[in-house]
Amino acid sequence: MGRIVLSAILALSFSTSLSHAQSSWTGGDDLPTNPLACDGTAAAAASVPYDGGQPTNAPDRNGKTITVVDVPKLVGIGYFNATSKGIADAAAEMGTMDAKTDGPSRANIDDQITLIDNYITSGVDGILFAANDPVAISPVLKKALAAGINVVGYDANSEPDARQWFVNQAEFNGIAKSMIDALAAEIGEDGAFAIVTSTFTTPNQARWIAEMEAYQAECYPNMKWLETVEAQEDNILSFNQANTLINKYGDEMKGILGMTSVATPAAADAVTQAGQCGNVAVVGLATPNAMKPYVASDCVKSVVLWNPVDLGYAAAYVLRAVADGTLEPGATSVEAGKLGELQVINGSEILLGAPFVFTKDNINDFDF
Template sequence: MFRPLRSIRQPVLAAALLAACVAMTANAAELKSGLKIAFVPKQINNPYEVIADDGGMAAIKEMKGQGKVVGPSDAGASSQVSYINTLITQKQDAVVIAANDANAVVPYLKKAMSQGIKVVTFDSDTAPEGRQIFVNQADSESIGRGQIQLLSKLVGGEGEFAILSATPNATNQNTWIKWMQEELKKPEYAKLKLVKIAYGNDDDQKSFVETQGLLQAYPNLKGIVAPTSVGIAAAARYIQSSPSKGKVAVTGLGTPNQMRAFVKNGTVKAFQLWDPGQLGYLAAFAAANLASGTISGKEGESFEAGKLGKRTVGKSGEVILGPPTTFDSANIDSFNF
């Protein structure tokens, strides 16, 4: 009795598998081969940016494109301009940039787009007219509010704290800080007091010195939130060898490999981040789809992003990677990036 059913099932299953293979082949074929895609990080030597750029290069290799990373050694507002101009001259198919300033690079990115070069921002956005798509780590509001929620747990819901940011013009930092300040307005944080926003300019030594200055200026400080991978590591490094260890909570955004030693020695109890490699990977696929003409950056469009699957363009051309992870002593050894 069951043989006829099996014989029917087999061709149906084979047809379904064939259809799936055809669909996958069609999706792969939609991307042009040999696309030239350049990544422009905030800083060429920033550990976080290196991981993100490596993710982008891995994606470009998968799609048989030509990838390159070029950028400044400092995070100045206009330090990326000369690199953008060079990439325009080289006639890249797409530029993927983490902007040091929301406005300084816009005229040059607009020039690139006017010459047919597709522009994707990731990690740190420009003004919307400077790009077609912004690949965001996670929803900016949830990142900012989440930082305050985590800090509150670490300091017992009360006390003075400071924010150690990157540069004063960094779009992502300023957006997250805005949402931190919004979260602080809730009544449950009435006993938390933000005393200072300091800027380490995404420079390790300056962030280290800023941490020292915060502790000297605010002897009752209970916590430091550094929503920058350079800042959180520098703050932890200073505090681990100071009398403030165990008294001042350090949290923010950092990579597990960078922060593991500080978690192991008790300097840092918990911090957050997404996988920056996946962020770069997603940005590369967004750029490739733009350059291949499968999407234009309009809200509601969707595209295939390799191992990350199908992604949809949201409001104002935003594509979101996903929610951040909280890392602590219980789970940090499960991650390697």
């Protein structure tokens, strides 16, 4: 299984046409963007000071068995089942980490905060998390740091000083380029499209959308954003939202971008049931197994993702390195077991790798 399995996630929408000025639109955040070059020229790496937090009076955990809880956005979906498997695999491989996953049953930030707070009270050595809301989760993570607990994020970040490190599945501008390029290849450089996302506050999706808007405006200025809709990482709501978009925009809409591993297969199902395969392209983030039927039927050409098993695996190794004191502020890389050496970017982030596009030619090589 390739270590950097990435997949395309494209369901972008906008309430106004990009033929108008670049006004703000629902779905992206308001942070600065850094779009990659249209021709793929690599950007120069910038040195950024460490901006993460630090635990207060953490005990010596070097080489000792540590108790770790993984609190993802939610449990019971394929994507976070895969990250949980990666964490469990790494823990078993290391032999010095007792790790379990205990996330909310829905993508709800209040439920996630309550779970983390309970584990701070009961006592753990380390917390792994994927945030439902980057700002709302930060106070409870800072509480964990103040209690001497090591804190590492993955998949969806918090505010930097609320955790020590964040394992980034791929740089946001890299995913943005892969998604928009894949969409443009299918619907043309002047096609219209919409996005199905989870919520407008989910940090990684909002960042991807903002970077996609910036890259599209620079490299495909004639493409048209129609609308972005929320679907709460719920399969039925995602299907219904995609179906509504199909009915609302008709022949005008040439593509749907799915921003989550739930939204993308649901959108593909909606397009299939509406008899619009070949008329409405679906590009998005999803696990390969969920997309295999739609890729096999030629209704979906491109799926963008990374390997979520490897993402969880890397996060566990980063937490172990932090607990051992071998990963400290100012480091430029970290060893992550079978994944080898991973690079530090943006001050306090660890980069898993670059996006990967699944197609009919390679999707059956993967099983997750």
